[in-house]
Amino acid sequence: MxxxxxxxxxxxxxxxxxxxxxxxxxxxxxxxxxxxxxxxxxxxxxxxxxxxxxxxxxxxxxxxxxxxxxxxxxxxxxxxxxxxxxxxxxxxxxxxxxxxxxxxxxxxxxxxxxxxxxxxxxxxxxxxxxxxxxxxxxxxxxxxRAAWADVIGPARQDLAVRIIVVGAESTATTTLAAALTGHYRKSYPDLADVPEYGRQFTYDKFAAAQAADPDAVLTDMVWTAADFAHIGERQNQMENDAADRCPLVIADTDVITTALFERVYIGEQSYGSYLAVERIPRRDLYLITDHEGVPFEDDGWREAEHPRAEMTEWFKEELTAAGASWILVSGTREERLATATEIIDLIIARRNHFTSPPWATRTVLAGR
Missing domain, CATH: 3.40.50.620 (HUPs)
Known part of the structure; x- marks a missing residue:
């Protein structure tokens, strides 16, 4: 009682x-x-x-x-x-x-x-x-950063600095995301890798197709709205898991990319990823990797006719319509990394600065 x-x-x-x-x-x-x-x-x-x-x-x-x-x-x-x-x-x-x-x-x-x-x-x-x-x-x-694990879960989700790297196929998004992760992991040892889940899903889907038909080829795969719904939800979850563990998140793509690839592979009429887009986490900055100056590399999993220029424009349109902050990163790998870190450092500094009124007291714990 x-x-x-x-x-x-x-x-x-x-x-x-x-x-x-x-x-x-x-x-x-x-x-x-x-x-x-x-x-x-x-x-x-x-x-x-x-x-x-x-x-x-x-x-x-x-x-x-x-x-x-x-x-x-x-x-x-x-x-x-x-x-x-x-x-x-x-x-x-x-x-x-x-x-x-x-x-x-x-x-x-x-x-x-x-x-x-x-x-x-x-x-x-x-x-x-x-x-x-x-x-x-x-x-x-x-x-x-040191107290992150003690902040309650819902607050960690909103307080984490989230940087999302997006771009059309073969525009060095993964290269930039990896460079940023390596750069910031020196200060944030718990910084998680947040890869493009859609690529792993593609590998698994094709493996299942070959198991059913050893003669299956990549271009025979049939994509469905349910595929993109699953990819979008899983991409969100991976990002949120990363925010739960570290106050900085560097993600190689997000569900906006999932929705745009759904447009490429199925068409404007498909809306499988829309629920995941509706549940998109709060984020601080998008980095759009420019297709110009980056030669297309066919790694066997990409379509040679992929509309890179058109898709780069789609990213700009979608993020602008959503009111998101985005920067087009161009130039060499070093120039792209320098552009990104300059703004990310400022975002981190601002997020880690807390103001208080002059009469606020400080709680000092025993032994601290």
Whole structure:
């Protein structure tokens, strides 16, 4: 039986991490209903909406309700006037969700006792010394790469820098993706390879065709919308798996490419990959490899008449229509790599920079 009816957890969740998850799960297990209130400041560089979304996804299907509330009031634990200002923001956040009474406040901070007293609620301290999960928002913001495994899964998906290399056949997309992966793996040892799944699928499909008919040739293969649906979903999953393990993703193609190849092999009327396109992950930058200056190489798996110039234009059109950021990379291998790394370095630096208001406190864990 639950000890309490309505419980409350408050925090910045900037970003939400394993310690927050432990606190919320411990509180939810002791309450009939738990309200988690994200108090976000305009001076913080992760939006309130994203923090609410990530926590809601983490606790989907549970008794946890996540509420976002802007709170730009300065922090001064010694001022009753400031306490009142914060309490009123919290009270209204709860009131707007129909919560007018609080039975318990759960926290890992000393301020929780004062907050609980102001609301006439019990205070339950959870892992004050951070022994169960030695992580804090401060640690995550100081070194997101080192703390990556402690950031909750939904947040990792959105916080990862995603760089997608796309292009028509034989335009050195794989060459550039491999060069970028090798370059950044020095700083990101967990950086995963995200290859073009469609190529492996082609190998497997042709092997199955030859098993059925030893005289089968590549041009005899019949492609279906179901093939491209499977390729698209698997490409998305490979990319998301890479984001789960590392804050940087370099992918050799994505589901946009799958959809364009479906257009080439089946025609405009085929929509097998459309669901995967609808579920395309958030990404930061596309690098389109230019067909000009790269001679076509027939490796036995490509069609000599593949419309490289037309497909390069399709990529530009599709990504522009989607509102995506893209760069056409041209020139030698060295020039392409230099163009790519210059912008990627800036994107990484921006993603790893967290702003805070001047009154924000830093959580220092024992032994850190």
């Amino acid at each position: 639950n000890r309490f009816g309505q419980g409350v957890v408050i925090g910045k969740f900037y970003p939400p991490h394993a310690g927050h998850r432990h606190l919320i799960a411990a509180a939810a297990g002791q309450c009939t209903g738990l309200a988690v209130v994200v108090l976000a400041s305009r001076f913080e560089s992760i939006s309130m909406e994203n923090r609410v979304k990530w926590l809601a996804a983490e606790f989907e299907g549970s008794n946890v309700t996540v509420i976002g509330m802007p709170d730009d009031c300065p922090v001064d634990y010694g001022s009753r006037a400031i306490w009142k200002a914060h309490n009123e923001v919290l009270r209204l956040a709860l009131k707007m969700k129909g919560i007018t009474a609080v039975d318990a406040v759960f926290s890992s901070e000393d301020y929780g006792r004062q907050l609980a007293g102001d609301f006439g609620a019990a205070h339950v301290m959870v892992d004050r010394e951070r022994m169960d999960h030695p992580v804090s928002g401060t640690l995550c913001r100081d070194d997101l």
